[in-house]
Amino acid sequence: MRRTLGVATALVGIAALTFAASPANAASLPAGDKAYILPCDSDEFNGLLYEVDTTTGVATQVGDWENPDTDVFACAGPAAYNPVNGLGYWISWANSEGYLISVDLTTGENTVVGQFTIEGEPYYTPIAIAIDAAGNAWATSWSVSPDVLYSLDLSTAALTEVGPTGVTDESDNYGLAWDSVTKTVYAYNVGTEDFYTVDTTTGAFTTFAEDVFGDVVPYAIAFDSAGQVWGINEDIISAPITDFASAEVLSVINPDPNGESPEDNIYSESILIVPAPAPAPAPAPEPVLAATGSDNGNLGMLVGFGALLVVAGAVIARRRTA
Structure with a gap:
């Protein structure tokens, strides 16, 4: 059964500028880009893929996939898009057993890649993943102090330590995402509300901006093709990383079963952005005869x-x- 979620739109001020945002400054999804979410709400909704139309404010289920095993396809943690194979990947927090799940963005079908492991041993606490343009993947975890960046094998869910992040204060939650514009992995610390650049060769985090989202604290982040960051925590928030003081917020709403106005928010910690397809290459010029x-x-x-x-x-x- 296809489910449609209503989304109520409102502009809000971010950081220290209350009500400072305006439609002229608010971030919007670039033409051709697509935004998706996966709920962390209940057995009925967990694992379902929704495409969010940020212009009309409607989120619609992709395909008709239904959850066959709520012990595996559980609360959806942060997700990422792999431009190499066109799949989305998300973390399933299932009964203290963390799984890496791939999702077909055209059908909504989910496939278990495997349980997260380190040196062959099960590991259930990866909290965020990022995938770059070449299909390289990384993950952060909430159970190691100091926090560590891992490389992630998308075919097996195996994790390999890259190095410590260098962030220790209130650093148990991170959003992690690849920005195709700056060719950089960024991280967001839920505890301190700070934004970081990530050195994927050493694992080190470097502060990029502090206290960036104010009252709206996303638990996952993603970047669109224009380099704007999007986050989710029940509400979806977006802003250019050069101007966190302006943003657009969408509240994702659970459809009312009686067909009346929806009232209850759906909770999600998983968002991924798929960039618009690259334009077709220009035709080759006609050969020019030598003079x-x-x-x-x-x-x-x-x-x-x-x-x-x-x-x-x-x-x-x-x-x-x-």
């Missing part, structure tokens, strides 16, 4: 001269046979 120093007039003269030679040869041949 010979001759123009068309000279070419015509040469052709005419060649024809005269042919006629002259024919006349000579007739005289010899006469």
Whole structure:
């Protein structure tokens, strides 16, 4: 059964600027980009993929997938888009057993990649993932102090330590996402509400901005093709990373079963953005002949001269046979 969620839209002030945002400054999804969420709400909704129309304010289930095993397809943690194979990936927090799930963004079908492991041992506390343009993936965790960045094998769910983040204060939750514009992985610390750049070779986090979202604290982040950051925590929030003081907020609403006005928010900690398809390459230019120093007039003269030679040869041949 296809489910549709209503979304109520309102502009809010972010950080220290209360009510400072305006429609002219608010972030919006670039044309052709698509936003998706996965709920962390109840057995009925967990694992269902929704596409959010940020223009009309409606979220609609993709496909008709239904959850066959709520012990595996449980509360959806942060997600990421893999541009190499076109799949989404999300963390399932299932009964203290963390699973990596792939989701087909055209059908909504979910597939279990595997349980997260470190050196072959089960590991259930990855909290966020990011995937770059080449399909390289990373994850953060909430159970290690100091926090550690891991590389993630998307085919097996195996984690390999990259190095400590260097952040220890209230650092148990992170949003993690790849920005295709700056070619950078960014992280968001829910405890301190600070934004970081991530060195994927060492694991080190470097502060990019502090106290960026104020009252709206997202538990997952994603970037669109224009380099705007989007976050989710019941509400969806978006803003350019160069201007966190302006944002657009969407409240995702649970449809009322009686067909009346919806009242209850659906809770989600999982958002992913799919960029618009790249434009088709321009057709190859027509080959240009090398310059010979001759123009068309000279070419015509040469052709005419060649024809005269042919006629002259024919006349000579007739005289010899006469």
